[in-house]
Amino acid sequence: MALIRRSGTFAICMLAAICGSYVYAQVEFRYTEEANGGNQFVLGYPPPEPVDSAVPLDGFRAYSSLHARHQDLMLQSERVTGEIIGSTILGREIWAYAIGDEDSQTINAGPESSALINGGIHAREWGTPELTTGLIEAAVENAGDSYLYDFLNDNVHFVVVPVNNVDGFVQTQRYPTRVLVGADPNAPQSSPRDGRMRRKNMRDVDEQLATLGDHLLGIDLNRNNEPFWALSASSSSNRDSLVYHGTNSFSEPETRALMAAAELAGEQRLRWYEDVHSFTQVLFSVRTFKPRRNAIQSQLLSSFTRFHDALSIERHDVSRVYPEGPNSIGSGIGVTAEYFGYEYEIPSWTLEIEPRQSAAEYGGLGAEHDGFILPDSEVARLREDMALTHALLAYRQAGPPSVAALELIDSRGTVVHAARWHYAGDGLRELALIENEPLLPGFEYTLRVSFDKPMRWADDGVPRQAPGHQVPLEPAIVLRTESGGSHAVDTAAGNWLGAPDEPFVHYRFDTFETKFIAPLDPVMFESGQLTMEIDAEDFTEQRLDADPATVVDWQQGAWRGYENSSGQPRDSGGTDSTLTVRIAEPWEARLWLLRRGR
């Protein structure tokens, strides 16, 4: 082997010629745009090279630039904090960045939930550090939007590990077009290893591509995890294998760093985990033994799938469906998503980004392993679309919506009735009421109902349905008597507050306002009390928590405190009937009018 190291490729080729057909020499191949002779994988597009630019561009940034970008955002933005969560085999720092405000409290629901996203665990999957960095960048760029990103900032602790396998990533960028072929234990003739196609970490590996003896080594960090470590034929005990699982679970500093990232996120507060990979455009979800958790996970991923596809069609006129590919319950192969799924009983999956099959989808020629080489021209789109898709996921998994407040305002502009839920601690809210006057039959009122999150998608300041989601634009509001009499408020004439130059409560489109006439039908005021039945969905189709008194939280793989219309804790929500308002009979109404006159 020493001879091979010294004399380079020529000797390797000679060795190949001497040896039999089943022993393959290690030969350097290069990724090229066009065929022009030699050992090549012809992409049909320019092989991407890392670019020294901290700001995003149409292409891949060098790790040094990405790191400078992360650190810069951390220092410049109050919304980003950073922490070293470990160091790599070669001693490089591994950073995690938390996005969110300084406190750990939501606006009105107690402790914040958290999410953890891991990128760059497989070195050659260059799209993933760009995607994860894009999440941080989007949060900073959209700060102060009084909408989605401000909601997430206030209510979610979002932790991103942009590059987990830093050593490996740097190694691939050191050799952006070069690989070695000939020694992979499974596919020696075709499978490119090391250089641009390194997947594993750098344990027992130097950084020289020319030193061939070590180029198959390293640990597959996505086979190094409990609870299914070394339990599957999909990982290997062969050190040369692409999926070598290591000598024991969590043997690698990079996998242990991810556990430290979970601590940074707040293990008790985690609500979802995603490990970003490339490619095949699919969401490999982890199902555990908890059916409710699995169902919630599928709903969440359905939102991902529908939103991203519809967004892509809207923006680029191209469908990009990310279907869910659930695993078999109780089995696994040692990936990080399994660890988070089983350990924390949260939705957890491996995201495989585009392309679906190969770079032929972008006009490429279908070179070996070209799915790992996203063309430069696709990077910005991927980064920007995925940032929005992930914001939507974070929004949804922040929890279902609930009614936060209700106001009734008479024609003079006076608030005659106000109700507001306040967080009282221990997962409970209390209702604060101000009742200045009952409803007077036949009189017009403005009804203003506020929710605890933005409820409609914003499109140039106009509320609409989120891409891929079907939600009635207006909430349904019914006034109901104890005896069952009802009066539907015509909400079609109302509107969500938050258009440009329009006041709103916390966030754009968190408050709906409409006018109505207090019912004149005697049936409606015979008991003097009306229940306000409010039914609405957030823009990901999550229905209201029917009882805001119990704050929704995540517990042991399901929602807690998420009541349906009957007050039963389930995972689907229902109609909120917790608010009542007094209504006067006509004779009493005359007294109120007299009182007003004074």
Added chain:
Amino acid sequence: MKRFIPVALCALAAIATAGFEQEPRARLVSVSEHDYVELTAAAKQRVATMAGRGEAPATVINAIRAVPDSLAREAQWSAWLDSLKAAHLLDPVEIETLETLAGHSAQVGIPHHEFPSRTVPAFQVANRAQVLMARDTARRRAVELADSPEQLTAALDDGPGSQEFATGLLALEIASSATLSEVVSRYRFGQPAQAGDAQVVLKVAKTDAAFMYLLPEIIEFGDVASARNAIRVAVDGRVAMLPEVAAKALDRPELGGLALTAAQRAGMHPDRFCWGLLDNPSLGADAARLLAAHSAELIDEVRHRVESASRPARMRMLLALKLRDSEEARELLAELAGASWLTDQQRREVRAWL
């Protein structure tokens, strides 16, 4: 000789209907990685042997069509598609075959690289056939356009996003110098470029070095993507007007760190141009990175400048010290970590570097 094992016999013969496959017609036969390797090698060898014998395209195609085993046949189609990559213009019989293959349903499935229990198509025959057809069509049209300046300019006037425009760019690669000059003459110098103009001029410059003088113009007036590409062309090509390129690039901060790369490659030392960029939102982080890597006076300069600097610039000075990763830099960082102008959060982060 590598043995060809009929895959129908050695395949796992599991009919995969992987959950995420979206083609209802596609029913993949899942083969092991080993069998896939055998299948591919045998196919490549057969196609290469036929090509080596100088067989006519039709003969090769008919030979592949006649392969009885559908999996082996698909592998050979894949190898045949590979053989077309280097072809300039395709033979009619090849085009006809590509049209057929464009509707091909994948047969051979291999384990997904991450989750081997899932099966994914091995060869992407249909996609690749479509790409080769599209490239051939574009090349043929490009030849026409290159020979007709009027048609070429009309195609380029179709604007970015259109097929004609893309083909027009391709035509520029094979157009004569006279045609390139004619195309360039339509460009409105010294004014913001219209959509597509910068792409056209950049393509001309990349095609013929005589037009490299246009790069600064593209950087000054072109769309952001073209301007960035122009910088990359200038930097990679080490063109003579790199100082001018760098100057134009530095005047457009939205182009990002490439501007600094250009300046550095133009021979400007980072100490000359980076200190003043530290408070620039688009260039500051890159300026800090370059100073960390190259400034001999980094420690002294930071000491001298930090108190009077703007808030963003101060942070970038700290970043430069962090990225310098030296004992001296850490000492200064430790000192500055106590500065009153740091927020508590920033102080924590700076101390985490020590």
